[in-house]
Amino acid sequence: xxxxxxxxxxxxxxxxxxxxxxxxxxxxxxxxxxxxxxxxxxxxxxxxxxxxxxxxxxxxxxxxxxxxxxxxxxxxxxxxxxxxxxxxxxxxxxxxxxxxxxxxxxxxxxxxxxxxxxxxxxxxxxxxxxxxxxxxxxxxxxxxxxxxxxxxxxxxxxxxxxxxxxxxxxxxxxxxxxxxxxxxxxxxxxxxxxxxxxxxxxxxxxxxxxxxxxxxxxxxxxxxxxxxxxxxxxxxxxxxxxxxxxxxxxxxxxxxxxxxxxxxxxxxxxxxxxxxxxxxxxxxxxxxxxxxxxx
Numbered sequence: 001x002x003x004x005x006x007x008x009x010x011x012x013x014x015x016x017x018x019x020x021x022x023x024x025x026x027x028x029x030x031x032x033x034x035x036x037x038x039x040x041x042x043x044x045x046x047x048x049x050x051x052x053x054x055x056x057x058x059x060x061x062x063x064x065x066x067x068x069x070x071x072x073x074x075x076x077x078x079x080x081x082x083x084x085x086x087x088x089x090x091x092x093x094x095x096x097x098x099x100x101x102x103x104x105x106x107x108x109x110x111x112x113x114x115x116x117x118x119x120x121x122x123x124x125x126x127x128x129x130x131x132x133x134x135x136x137x138x139x140x141x142x143x144x145x146x147x148x149x150x151x152x153x154x155x156x157x158x159x160x161x162x163x164x165x166x167x168x169x170x171x172x173x174x175x176x177x178x179x180x181x182x183x184x185x186x187x188x189x190x191x192x193x194x195x196x197x198x199x200x201x202x203x204x205x206x207x208x209x210x211x212x213x214x215x216x217x218x219x220x221x222x223x224x225x226x227x228x229x230x231x232x233x234x235x236x237x238x239x240x241x242x243x244x245x246x247x248x249x250x251x252x253x254x255x256x257x258x259x260x261x262x263x264x265x266x267x268x269x270x271x272x273x274x275x276x277x278x279x280x281x282x283x284x285x286x287x288x289x290x291x292x293x294x295x
Contacts, residue, residue, distance in 0.1 A: 001238050003260065007039055007046050007277040012124065014261030014275060015102070015206065016058045018067075019251030021288055026251055027067065027080075028261050028277065029055040032124040036069065038080055039277065041252070049080060054120045057103030059111055061292040068292045070113055072099040072120070075139065077294065090145045096122075098133050102206055102247075104158040106167070108187040109293030111139045114155020114169075126265060129154065131173050138187065141294050148189060157207040159215060161230070162287060168195060168215055170204045177204050177217065177228075196228050201237070206247030208258065211285040216258060218245040225260060225280075242274050243267060250286020258282050 012032035019026050026039040036049040036058075057070035061077065068088075069078045073095035075088040092100055096118050103113030115137065117130030134152030137145040153173030160167055164184040169192070170177035176197035180189040196204070196215070202222020207215050214235060215228045223243045227235040244263035251259050257279050264275030 001280050001282055003238070003240050003278040003280050005241070005273050005276045006041075006279050007037070008273065009037060009046070009275055009277055010264055011035075011261065011275040012265050013246065013263040014277065015056065015247050017206070017208075017247040017249040017259050017261050017277075018058045018060065018289055019249045019255075019259065020060055020067075021251070021255070022060075022064065024253075026249075026259050026277075027058050028247070028259075029058065030275075031056055032120055032126070032265070034124060036078075036080070037277075047080075049078075049083070054099060054124070056100050057113055059103065059105040059292045060289050061294050062109070063294050066294075068105070068111060070100045070103050070111075072096070072118070075111070075113075088139075089142070090139055092145075094133075098135075101134070101154060102156045102158055105290040105292040106138075106182070106187055107160055107164045107184055107290055109291060110187045111292050112158050113137050113139065114152055114158075116152065116154050129173070134171075136169065140187075141292070156205045157215075157217065159207050159209040160290070161209065161213050162211055163213070167192075168207065168209075170207070170217075172203045172205060172220065175199065175203050177207070177215070196232050199226065199234075201226070202243075202245070205245065206261075208248045208250055209287045210250065210282075211255075211287060214284075216248055218248055218260065220244050220246060220263070221266075225258070238280065240278065242276065242278075243271050244274065249289065250282075252279075255286040255288065256282055256284060258286070
């Protein structure tokens with residue numbers, strides 16, 4: 001499983017890797033440069049859209065050609081082909097002292113997203129991270145944001161098991177990923193319990209789920225991706241040629257290619273590929289991204 005650099009994007013904080021199986025395109029963002037990237041592996045091309053606020057999370061939707069884009073304090077629907085956007089009602093309370101961070105849609109079509117103390121300035125400059133200011137929200141189209149958890153440092157990792165019975169959610173500052181019972185009928189979760197914590201290689205950032213129920217967790221500052229078994233045991237560690245590993249998603253024709261984003265922020269001088277997009281051929285079937293329901 002050798003990582004290949006496919007786009008040396010130089011992202012300050014690459015995030016939100018999302019594979020669109022319908023269009024065979026990969027989306028990802030740079031939070032600090034307010035960018036949305038779109039990579040076409042067949043054509044070996046990458047297009048980029050610019051926004052006026054941090055672009056922190058993405059989701060496919062049930063409207064072909066449209067994606068949900070989470071900005072620093074707002075959710076929008078966006079058509080990358082036409083550039084048309086539709087603002088959604090929710091606005092994050094407390095902006096700009098807090099901002100949205102990682103988010104994903106669940107199997108029922110709801111969008112889950114965490115917030116955190118805002119560490120991105122008006123021009124994308126880094127600000128200090130303040131612990132404990134974050135909240136885990138659920139958004140159903142047309143409804144207010146629903147609060148499920150508070151006191152979060154940096155929310156990362158939002159994944160669901162293949163059988164739709166479990167939800168995984170992490171706090172980077174606590175070096176912990178928790179697992180929650182998930183009710184696919186109601187879209188609700190329980191109080192959760194520790195799943196994977198204390199791993200000494202960096203801190204947990206984004207994750208992806210494979211078809212065998214194993215969680216692939218990106219380790220910020222740890223230079224690796226770790227595959228975690230359903231019982232929380234480490235299955236394997238994949239070394240990466242960059243230090244700050246941020247998010248990943250399964251894509252490609254057979255959903256066996258793991259696309260991995262990285263961050264150039266806080267990189268050592270020797271980390272020359274920091275901020276690049278990588279691809280890893282795993283030989284393991286991944287999970288498709290869930291769709292946000294717009295109606």
